[in-house]
Amino acid sequence: MTDTDTDTTDTHASSATEPAPAEPVESTESTGDRDADRESTARNLRRYLNYAVLAGLVLLGVVAALQFYLAAGATINRWVAAEYRSLFRAAFNLAVLLLAALGVSVQLRRLV
Incomplete structure (x- = not known):
């Protein structure tokens, strides 16, 4: 009789542990x-x-x-003047334009 009691206890224990592994699998999928x-x-x-x-x-x-276009136009209008502001503005805006073109090319490479 102890063998039957042991078998019944093992059956209940094994059925109680089977549903537990199914729950973590569902949470892993989600x-x-x-x-x-x-x-x-x-x-x-x-x-x-x-x-x-x-x-x-x-x-x-x-x-x-x-800005480069306008500064270059002002430089041409003045041709040689005491102040070189428009020339420096043109050089600065050209540098900004070249940097922006470099940035655009880098961004286009990232997007493609």
């Missing part, structure tokens, strides 16, 4: 889904941030190009 969603959101955020930086650099380039 955690994996959450991680995939976070990764997708991070990727989209990075992409939008890259587009925003690209738009800012293009705007900066347009402003610098306009």
Whole structure:
């Protein structure tokens, strides 16, 4: 009779432990889904941030190009004058334009 009592106890113990491993598997799958969603959101955020930086650099380039044109025009109008402000503005805006073009090319490489 003790063998039967032991078998009954073992059956109850084994059935009680079987459902426990199933619960962590479900929570692992939902955690994996959450991680995939976070990764997708991070990727989209990075992409939008890259587009925003690209738009800012293009705007900066347009402003610098306009300033360079106006400064070069003022330099030509003055040709040789006592003050070289317009020449220095033209050189500065050209440097900004070149830096903006470099930034645009870097951003385009990131996006492609």
